[in-house]
Amino acid sequence: MTNSIARNRIVDREILQYLIEHPNGKDTMEGILKYWIPKARVGREEEEIKEALDFLVSKGWMRERKASPFERIYGLNKELLEEMEAFLR
Numbered sequence: 001m002t003n004s005i006a007r008n009r010i011v012d013r014e015i016l017q018y019l020i021e022h023p024n025g026k027d028t029m030e031g032i033l034k035y036w037i038p039k040a041r042v043g044r045e046e047e048e049i050k051e052a053l054d055f056l057v058s059k060g061w062m063r064e065r066k067a068s069p070f071e072r073i074y075g076l077n078k079e080l081l082e083e084m085e086a087f088l089r
Contacts, residue, residue: 011037011052016061016084019076026075028051028067063085 018036019025027035033049040072053074060077061084067073 011048012055013088015052015056016088019062020081020085020088023076023078023081026073028071028073032074 009079014037015032025036029046032053033046033050037049053062053064057064057074061080063077064072064074064076
């Protein structure tokens with residue numbers, strides 16, 4: 001596993017952990033960078049977060065909707081909560 005892929009899996013897990021703890025949480029990528037990612041990891045690149053969000057949406061674990069032509073809002077797909085919890089174990 002390359003360092004980039006390993007880092008992305010860490011970000012995937014951080015986002016999922018946040019969503020499991022805050023199942024009603026919904027935010028834009030900017031809000032996710034600011035509030036969802038642990039403070040120790042604030043320096044993450046936007047591209048790394050975007051890749052993680054794309055992966056989580058492709059798995060169906062997160063839902064994405066357009067807030068504007070340039071902004072999307074992300075949130076948990078509660079129907080797959082058990083699957084996400086199993087992934088984190």
